[in-house]
Amino acid sequence: xxxxxxxxxxxxxxxxxxxxxxxxxxxxxxxxxxxxxxxxxxxxxxxxxxxxxxxxxxxxxxxxxxxxxxxxxxxxxxxxxxxxxxxxxxxxxxxxxxxxxxxxxxxxxxxxx
Amino acid sequence: xxxxxxxxxxxxxxxxxxxxxxxxxxxxxxxxxxxxxxxxxxxxxxxxxxxxxxxxxxxxxxxxxxxxxxxxxxxxxxxxxxxxxxxxxxxxxxxxxxxxxxxxxxxxxxxxx
Numbered sequence: 290x291x292x293x294x295x296x297x298x299x300x301x302x303x304x305x306x307x308x309x310x311x312x313x314x315x316x317x318x319x320x321x322x323x324x325x326x327x328x329x330x331x332x333x334x335x336x337x338x339x340x341x342x343x344x345x346x347x348x349x350x351x352x353x354x355x356x357x358x359x360x361x362x363x364x365x366x367x368x369x370x371x372x373x374x375x376x377x378x379x380x381x382x383x384x385x386x387x388x389x390x391x392x393x394x395x396x397x398x399x400x401x402x
Numbered sequence: 403x404x405x406x407x408x409x410x411x412x413x414x415x416x417x418x419x420x421x422x423x424x425x426x427x428x429x430x431x432x433x434x435x436x437x438x439x440x441x442x443x444x445x446x447x448x449x450x451x452x453x454x455x456x457x458x459x460x461x462x463x464x465x466x467x468x469x470x471x472x473x474x475x476x477x478x479x480x481x482x483x484x485x486x487x488x489x490x491x492x493x494x495x496x497x498x499x500x501x502x503x504x505x506x507x508x509x510x511x512x513x514x515x
Contacts, residue, residue, distance in 0.1 A: 322501075331506070331507040332446075385500075387433070387434055388495070390503075391446075391448075393438075393447070395445045396444070
């Protein structure tokens with residue numbers, strides 16, 4: 290089915306471990322985004338990408354790494370997870386034009402013990 | 403800089419009551435404006451949008467009018483249902499051609515039977 294999918298939906302890991310969250314979209318949208326959602330902070334942009342091989346930092350990029358070798362995939366990696374990165378992570382995509390909305394995945398709930 | 407401000411929640415209403423969730427924005431120029439809804443455990447879904455001044459976006463009984471004079475985009479619904487209980491986010495398109503959105507903090511709506 291067309292859309293944007295995130296995996297896994299739930300993940301529990303330990304501090305110091307590396308974890309990768311996956312995001313895949315089938316629309317061939319140029320733009321993709323990673324957000325984290327925490328109580329009291331709303332949505333905060335981590336990284337975004339305008340096209341394959343083009344990525345840029347958002348509001349809270351520290352501790353995260355992204356790559357975009359293919360248009361449809363935009364994985365987010367926590368290289369050494371910390372408890373402060375416990376959050377719900379959302380991936381989104383858009384065509385990028387100023388009147389176009391973003392389309393969101395269902396999120397990954399990540400707990401770091 | 404550009405920003406979006408929403409009324410604080412939670413908003414608690416009885417079924418069939420009238421709903422207003424206030425949203426104001428600051429921006430250079432006239433950005434596209436959006437309302438998103440997030441049901442428990444899900445990602446954000448586009449509810450409606452307006453791309454220029456005086457446009458009215460509508461969907462599922464919800465409406466919002468782009469008011470440049472008051473820099474507002476208030477969300478309204480004439481008769482809410484229990485199923486409308488969710489978090490509502492107002493957003494504007496960011497400056498430049500980045501595809502980024504600027505979100506408000508979100509307003510939680512609880513509708514009681």
